Amino acid sequence: MDDSGPRENRCVFVGLVAASQVLGLLSVVLAGVWMGHFRGGFAWDGTAQEFNLHPLCMVLGLVFLHGDAILVYRVFRNEAKKNVRVLHGIIHLLALVFSIIGFVAVFDFHRTFKIPNEYSLHSWCGMATLVLFCLQWVMGMMFFLFPAASYGLRTAYLPIHVFCGLVLMAMSIASSLLGIMEKILLSIRPTYSQFTPEGVLANSLGILLVCFGILLGYLITREEYRRPPNPEEEALSVHFKTLTESGSPSSP
Amino acid sequence: MDDSGPRENRCVFVGLVAASQVLGLLSVVLAGVWMGHFRGGFAWDGTAQEFNLHPLCMVLGLVFLHGDAILVYRVFRNEAKKNVRVLHGIIHLLALVFSIIGFVAVFDFHRTFKIPNEYSLHSWCGMATLVLFCLQWVMGMMFFLFPAASYGLRTAYLPIHVFCGLVLMAMSIASSLLGIMEKILLSIRPTYSQFTPEGVLANSLGILLVCFGILLGYLITREEYRRPPNPEEEALSVHFKTLTESGSPSSP
Numbered sequence: 001m002d003d004s005g006p007r008e009n010r011c012v013f014v015g016l017v018a019a020s021q022v023l024g025l026l027s028v029v030l031a032g033v034w035m036g037h038f039r040g041g042f043a044w045d046g047t048a049q050e051f052n053l054h055p056l057c058m059v060l061g062l063v064f065l066h067g068d069a070i071l072v073y074r075v076f077r078n079e080a081k082k083n084v085r086v087l088h089g090i091i092h093l094l095a096l097v098f099s100i101i102g103f104v105a106v107f108d109f110h111r112t113f114k115i116p117n118e119y120s121l122h123s124w125c126g127m128a129t130l131v132l133f134c135l136q137w138v139m140g141m142m143f144f145l146f147p148a149a150s151y152g153l154r155t156a157y158l159p160i161h162v163f164c165g166l167v168l169m170a171m172s173i174a175s176s177l178l179g180i181m182e183k184i185l186l187s188i189r190p191t192y193s194q195f196t197p198e199g200v201l202a203n204s205l206g207i208l209l210v211c212f213g214i215l216l217g218y219l220i221t222r223e224e225y226r227r228p229p230n231p232e233e234e235a236l237s238v239h240f241k242t243l244t245e246s247g248s249p250s251s252p
Numbered sequence: 253m254d255d256s257g258p259r260e261n262r263c264v265f266v267g268l269v270a271a272s273q274v275l276g277l278l279s280v281v282l283a284g285v286w287m288g289h290f291r292g293g294f295a296w297d298g299t300a301q302e303f304n305l306h307p308l309c310m311v312l313g314l315v316f317l318h319g320d321a322i323l324v325y326r327v328f329r330n331e332a333k334k335n336v337r338v339l340h341g342i343i344h345l346l347a348l349v350f351s352i353i354g355f356v357a358v359f360d361f362h363r364t365f366k367i368p369n370e371y372s373l374h375s376w377c378g379m380a381t382l383v384l385f386c387l388q389w390v391m392g393m394m395f396f397l398f399p400a401a402s403y404g405l406r407t408a409y410l411p412i413h414v415f416c417g418l419v420l421m422a423m424s425i426a427s428s429l430l431g432i433m434e435k436i437l438l439s440i441r442p443t444y445s446q447f448t449p450e451g452v453l454a455n456s457l458g459i460l461l462v463c464f465g466i467l468l469g470y471l472i473t474r475e476e477y478r479r480p481p482n483p484e485e486e487a488l489s490v491h492f493k494t495l496t497e498s499g500s501p502s503s504p
Contacts, residue, residue: 119445121433121458128459163473167466174426174462181373181433185441193371206373207380210426214419221415 009224016219017075023212024064030205031059038198039187044105046112053105055179061098062129062172063209065091067216070165074219077227089145092137099130122178129171136164166220173213180206261476268471269327275464276316282457283311290450291439296357298364305357307431313350314381314424315461317343319468322417326471329479341397344389351382374430381423388416418472425465432458 035052036042042056043049069091076084103126110117118127143149143157184192184202192199219225287304288294294308295301321343328336355378362369370379395401395409436444436454444451471477 116445116447119447119451121429121436121455124455124459125429125462128462159475163470167469170422170465171462174429177373177377177426178429178433181430182437184373185434185437189437193368195368195371199371203373203376207376210377210380210423213422217419218415223411 013074013219013225016215017071020067020071020212020215020219023208023215024067027205027208027212028056028060028064030201030208031056034198034201034205038201046108048109050105050112051109054102054109055176055183057098057102057105058126058172058176058179059205059209061095061102062133063176063212065095065098066133066172067169067212069095070169070220071216073227074225077225081227085144089137089141092140096134096137099133103130120178120182122175122182125171125178126175129168129175132164132171133168136161136168166217169213169216173209176209177206265326265471265477268467269323272319272323272464272467272471275460275467276319279457279460279464280308280312280316282453282460283308286450286453286457290453298360300361302357302364303361306354306361307428307435309350309354309357310378310424310428310431311457311461313347313354314385315421315428315464317347317350318385318424319421319464321347322421322472323468325479326477329477333479337396341389341393344392348386348389351385355382372430372434374427374434377423377430378427381420381427384416384423385420388413388420418469421465421468425461428461429458 035056039048039052041049042052044053069088072084072087072091076087107117109115118124139157140161143154143161147154149157180202184199188196188198287308291300291304293301294304296305321340324336324339324343328339359369361367370376391409392413395406395413399406401409432454436451440448440450
């Protein structure tokens with residue numbers, strides 16, 4: 001009987017993960033080139049150069065690191081669940097830190113130039129995404145890293161946590177696309193329709209983010225890439241559940 | 253023993269489906285009010301009034317009807333699979349017709365005013381979504397309505413069809429959000445930051461579309477709302493598979 005199936009499957013998985021990393025890193029680089037080369041570089045002084053940190057930090061934090069925080073459950077699916085959970089929490093925290101720096105940058109810039117906050121669809125979606133992202137992180141910590149909830153509550157919350165993670169990933173990408181659209185129209189509206197290099201670069205960044213999201217969604221939802229059941233962990237889980245009512249429900 | 257669980261579950265499901273329909277219809281109404289009241293109404297003469305049909309048709313076809321075409325598999329999960337499949341195909345076709353009318357409207361408008369096509373991120377994402385949506389519909393017809401493929405191929409294709417359906421739903425909503433952002437900045441850029449009624453209405457339309465997408469995603473991915481296994485259909489499937497190698501794989 002041919003046993004090339006699992007190895008082939010493994011190769012496809014590694015190829016897809018590598019492709020997702022290339023797409024994600026390329027998005028960060030493109031956001032950096034756009035702001036660094038076309039929009040005058042970076043600074044922390046309340047000017048347009050401080051604003052330029054906003055797109056870079058959001059693509060790096062809310063999209064790339066956020067995506068990778070989810071992906072660790074698939075990449076390290078044969079490692080100890082507890083370690084993967086800690087790594088998931090740490091990368092999420094990093095994503096949160098970059099996102100907050102990005103938010104502070106745009107609020108600083110608005111204050112300097114007396115631009116109203118939170119008037120555009122981009123800012124509404126972006127703010128909703130960040131608030132829900134913080135909430136998701138706090139809830140995740142409470143339920144899974146320093147569990148305060150009972151085994152039953154944690155088991156019931158797990159599918160909601162997973163669903164919200166995917167929704168937040170989609171919302172992060174949608175908010176980034178809206179940000180690209182807003183920035184490009186506020187910057188080069190008269191020449192945007194002439195396919196200028198800056199416009200094409202901004203559009204390409206948007207398409208890369210969409211492709212990153214699709215690939216990530218595929219890797220996360222595909223059944224064969226899920227964490228295989230581990231009898232030892234399950235046994236420990238049941239043991240803990242019986243003893244303390246705070247055992248470990250299966251991972252996302 | 254308490255048997256209120258399934259009934260309560262059923263009530264929640266009906267409530268969520270009703271809420272999704274309210275959100276979807278409200279989005280269509282808001283798109284109509286925006287274009288009808290704030291942007292001068294509708295016509296089919298190559299002017300801005302013809303353009304106004306574009307947002308209305310896209311929200312109606314590519315978002316609302318597209319979403320409902322997917323939702324029929326959950327709403328009618330106890331009906332005969334074949335009938336649900338036909339309904340799914342018909343609503344998809346309707347969605348496609350409205351989407352194509354919406355696309356023709358914007359291309360007509362661009363021709364009249366000599367505006368270049370396909371230069372913005374909105375148009376790149378929108379065109380990609382429509383092309384993939386057509387492809388998905390044709391593939392769905394070939395594989396499931398007038399099956400030309402073998403049972404094995406159909407079974408292998410089903411999860412890809414389901415995944416692509418969800419991705420296309422997300423892409424439709426993202427393209428609509430980009431369209432709202434582009435239209436509002438091209439129309440009322442100087443007053444957008446003053447929270448004018450048109451700006452707030454456009455933003456609200458965007459938020460409604462996001463909520464519609466999240467609710468739809470929840471209803472589709474939640475395990476307990478999936479079609480229950482039907483022994484009779486399964487038996488027929490196996491029978492057909494044995495006889496003709498073109499049996500019916502389980503539904504999305």
